[in-house]
Amino acid sequence: MSYLPSENRYDQMQYNRCGNSGIKLPLISLGLWHNFGGVDTLENARKMIHRAFDLGITHFDLANNYGPPPGSAEENFGRILNQDLSSYRDELIISSKAGYLMWPGPYGNWGSRKYLIASLDQSLERIGLDYVDIFYSHRPDPDTPLEETMRALDFAVRSGRALYVGISNYSTERTKKAAKILHDLGTPFLIHQPRYSMFDRWVEEDNLLETLDEEGIGSIVFSPLDQGILTNKYISGIPEGSRAARESGFLQKEGVTQEKIEKVKKLNKIAEERGQTMAQLALTWVLRKPQVTTALIGASKVSHIEDAVGIQDNLELSSEEEERIEEILSD
Template identity: 65%
Template sequence: MSWQPASDRYSKMKYNRTGRSGLKLPAVSLGLWHNFGGDTPHDRKIDMCRTAFDLGITHFDLANNYGPPPGSAETAFGEIMRTEFSGLRDELIISSKAGYDMWPGPYGEWGSRKYLIASCDQSLKRMGLDYVDIFYSHRFDPDTPLEETCGALDHIVRSGRALYVGISSYNSQRTREAAAILKDLGTPCLIHQPSYSMLNRWVEDDKLLDTLDEVGMGSIVFSPLAQGMLTTKYLGGIPGDSRAAQNHFLKKDFIRPQIIDNIRKLNEIAERRGQTLAQMAIAWVLRGDRVTSALIGASRSSQIVDCVKALDNLDFTAEELKEIDGYAREADINLWAKSAERE
């Protein structure tokens, strides 16, 4: 018998309104940045997507370059749309992005109209979709006028390629500028996707969440688990099959003794709350209803189940937050703001 979605899936999830829009997103969304390329068995991808949807996760987040190789995550998700999620398109929020290096030559990255529209078309073809729900400028381009980047996003909506647009890893200043341009064009910027976690708190220093409140944008934060650092995975060293062992985005030198000591203390707080460290880390970014959705990644379905259980306890006492602040220290792991905000 073929898989049928859980009938009670919408009772298991909390849904939050995205800024001043009419769109609601699940408090936990599934990102396909890792473990959705050619290096992961397709059966495992299917299982993760089924599990997520059964738990009420309606939002699946992709980008043109997700893999490896680039584009393969979208191709795999397109196959799942045809087989597992057939007939469910109107219950799903599917997003993609363009901004990072995707193909050779001068038109294969950043924020030009040429690149963004071509990339969106390629993404739709890989996924077999008529439109995506959200299309993002993946990073700010210092060499392209922001009016051009935003004009391309506006065109992508007006041409029916996307329902909404967003930006990722823009600082407060650039966010205000993009929001103003898009508002004037008549395509309000729906959402911002920044990195944010207990070990990566740049959005607080930048007052980004305050900016989003002012301009009416929602937020979906990626790497709320700091690429797995905010789990118990690294408390005993660097496992051979971990992201840190690959030394790609998560560098081995991020796993420093002082950071591990702080993570161990945070884990003790989580245990007192009756949560795993991952659950507390997700609850922490969602605290106070400032963030619309926490974007998680997973290598297996059990991790998705664990993360969604964070919603069972989203409340913190003032004493807990103060204690967490003693160990939730900036760890200098924000790779994205540095690359996206170069002037």
């Protein structure tokens, strides 16, 4: 049976304007970093994408290296898009990125014009699109001039391969320089994608959010749940099949420290008092900042997406709750 999205999908989601642009993004966006690759079950990925769209999630975030293997998340998303969502393409924001190793040799990594444009062309072919809505420089390149990287993003827009551009993992200083270059080129600098969570607050320390506000740039924060640590998942130990239980991956067992778990237990009490899950409290906390346009979540099952969208029932943190959270985090 063909997929038919919920007729009420736009009644259930809050949308925030992204910087000074005309684009609004859903409060929660779905990232395909994990669980959508070639080693994963395609039918589960399909169910998650269907449910996300039913709940009003219109933004799907990809990158050239998402998988594993690299490229396979784009391929799988392309299959689902072609089979189920092609007639809804204009209702979707689809993004991709380039910046990490994709092929051998000196031209398959970092931020050169050659790499970025070649990678974007490959991403478009894998997904089966003529353009992506947002194309990112996935990380700053210490060796390539920033002007070259930004001119490559400018070319992506002018050639019709992307509608908007963004950057990810850039410091405040580099963000300011990138913004000036893109402004002078007349390219729409839509968004910055930094890591931000209760356990990773570099954007506050670096004053990045204030800079984005000044420049009229939106933000989509990734890993707001610290790869699952800021949920109930690890409170009683490392469950089999979880990210931390895998031998390879970004989250290792050593990252699930007892100090963090003790803090999560205390934070979870606040969440329970609010009638929220721990994950919902962590998402509410990052979204308390007005400069945060949307929180980018990962998911391995439909219930994770439903839980995240459920934060809309209780988005306000009282000053007392913020103080209690800050006391736990700074302890």
